[in-house]
Amino acid sequence: MTKIAFITGATAGIGKACAIKLAKTGYDVILSGRREDQLNLLKTEIQSKYHQKVLSLVLxxxxxxxxxxxxNKLPIEWKQIDLLLNNAGLAVGVSSLQDGVIDDWERMIxxxxxxxxYITRALSxxxxxxxxxxxxxxxxxxxxxxxxxxNVYCATKHAVDALTKGMRIDMLEHNIKVSSIAPGMVETEFSIVRFKGDKEKADQVYKGFTPLYAEDIADAVEFIATRPDHVNINDMLIMPTAQASARDVNKK
Structure with a gap:
């Protein structure tokens, strides 16, 4: 029986790359995101290239x-979800805490x-x-x-790390695997969003070295998702070769 993957934030970047990789692997995919036009383009691409079933949800x-x-309104044939990829996320702004923009904090949290x-509570x-x-x-x-x-972005991702560990404990008796992937610097729309559309500033983030690409993270998702039933990859930290820590990057 074909497996089903539900992917949040599927309209671009890591989410889109993971949707394509999982479809290529043989999953039917549920794509969710806010941009209907991008969802429709991705749906058409997956159906035409990989011949997998696709359900797109503007969400x-x-x-x-x-x-x-x-x-609750998912068609019955789409409710047997095997894999949930919680990918939707963003960073907004780079202000110090004392100068922080409350709306930015709210969006990230x-x-x-x-x-x-919300998604995990509904699907689990x-x-x-x-x-x-x-x-x-x-x-x-x-x-x-x-x-x-x-500050606040890091706090939200520390929270996700803690929630992942909590989920793993809560889901243990139910035979449900829980994994996390922690990427370093990945060149996607991430920095454009962080700098609120300033592409010039966003481009500077990745100049002078080779960052990760969305497809690198999709490869990791595929690896984790295709381990045997008795194997779970709890946590994976992936960095560009040129990056040693959150702050240390070897730019030429």
Missing amino acids: DVRNQSDVNETI DTNIKGLL PMMIKRKHGHIINITSIAGKEVYPGG
């Missing part, structure tokens, strides 16, 4: 009522923590009922270390 994980309504919780009972499933949370090097300008 903002920050909206609990919409999350619950959307999950609502997306990175609460959104992940389906896995528990079947005594089968796998949850993979995309964390960050920011969930391992704190760096200047990262």
Whole structure:
């Protein structure tokens, strides 16, 4: 039987790359995200290239009522979800805490923590009922270390790291795997969002070295998702060769 993967933040970057990789691996995929046009393009690409079934959901994980309504209305053939990839997340701004923008804080907390919780709370009972499933949370090097300008973002990713450990304990008796992947610097839309659309500033982040790409993280997701039933990869930290820590990057 073909497995089903549910992916949040699937419209671009890591989420999109993971959707393509999992479809290529043989998964049918549920794509969720806020940009309907991007979801439709990705759906068409996956169906035409990999011939897998695709369900696209326009969904903002920050909206609990919409999350619950959307999950409750899933067609019966899409409710046997084998893999949940909690990928939706963002960093906004680089202000010090004392100069922080409250709206930036709210966006990060609502997306990175609460959104992940809403989706997991809605989907995990389906896995528990079947005594089968796998949850993979995309964390960050920011969930391992704190760096200047990262205060609230780092706090949200530390929270995801802690929640992953808590989920693993809670899901243990139900035979559900829980894993996390913590990427270092990945060149996606991430920095454009962080700098609020300033592409010039965003591009400077990745100049002088070779960063990770979304496909590198998708490879890791595929590896974790395809381990035998008795094997779980608890946590994976992935860095570019040129990066030693959250702050130390060898730029030429």
